[in-house]
Amino acid sequence: MNDYSYPICPGGNFHVVKAGDTFYKLSKMYNISVDAIIKANPEINPNMLMAGQIVCIPIAPKKECPNDAIPYMIKKDDTLYLIAKKNNIPLSVLIKSNPNINPNNLTIGEILCIPKYWATHKSQLYKVSFKYPWEWEKVEEDYYEGPSGYFVVSAINSNLPLNEICKEEAYQDLKPYGSSPTITELKVDDQNACLIMPSK
Template sequence: MYCINYVIKQGDTLYSLSRKYNIPVEAIIIANPFVNVYNLRIGEVICIPASVPHENYMGHTTYMVEDGDTLRTVLNKTRINLADLLEYNSLDDIHLEAGTSLEVPIVSGTDYMS
C-alpha cells in the first residue's frame, strides 16, 4: 500500500480527510490499525492510503493549473485521488503553480476531460 504521511491539524476529521484526498473513510481506518481514528490528535501522523488502479485508466489528458487552484480543487475537478496524480506524474510532492501542466489519468467511471 502506498501511504501519504499526514499530520493532523486543528479541525481535521476522517470525513474531511476522505473528501480532501478522494478516498473512503473506511480506507483511512484500515490503513491506521494502531491509531484511534475516532479521536484524532493534533500533530499525530496518520497514513492516508492510496492505490493506483492502473487497470481502470482509460487514457490520460492534460490539466493546466489555473490561478487559485489548490490540490483539493485539482483533485475535485479531475475526480482522481492524490496517489493517482502523484504516480502518473512521477512526483513525490506537488507544488501547484499557475501554468503548470499535469498529466491526469482518465479513470473509468469519471467524466473529466480537459
C-alpha cells in the same frame, strides 16, 4: 507538544493531523473512503485524533488511462504545473485530461493520465508549420527528435523536378527516414513543396 513517530505508509503517503481534522474530513480531502483510512491506521482511534499525529493515506486504486494517454504516479513535491512542464504539454491540456484531480491538492501515489499531445512546429525560415509528437525535443533550429523518430526542415539546391528531389532525399543510402518513408506533395505560400515522413 506530542512527538509522534512517522509510521511506514504505503507509497510514503501520509497526513499530519491539524486541529479540527477528522477521518471524514481527510476522506473528502484525499478522495478515499473513511473505511480505507481506518484500515490503513489500525492503531489510531478515529474519535481521538490529536494535532501532530501521523495518519497513513492509502493509495487510491490504480487508475486506467485511455489508449491515447500514459499513466503517471504523483511524487513528492509534484504540482500539475511541474508535471505539464516535464512532459512538454500545456497545463490546460493536463487539467482537462484529469477532471477528477484537484489541482491544489495532489496526493502522492495518485495516478494522472498524461495525454499523448501533438505540438505544432512553425519554421520561420521556410514558412511551414505541422504537428509533431509532444515528447520530441529540440536538438537545433528546425530539427527535433524523440523516442519514436525525428524531423528536420531543410532546403536543397537542385535543378531536378521536385518529385525527383523528394524521392532522392527520402531514399538516400543512409536511410535516415527508414526503409519506407511517406512523401506528401503540398503547397507553401503558393510554392510546390513536399513533406517526408519517416517509416517505423
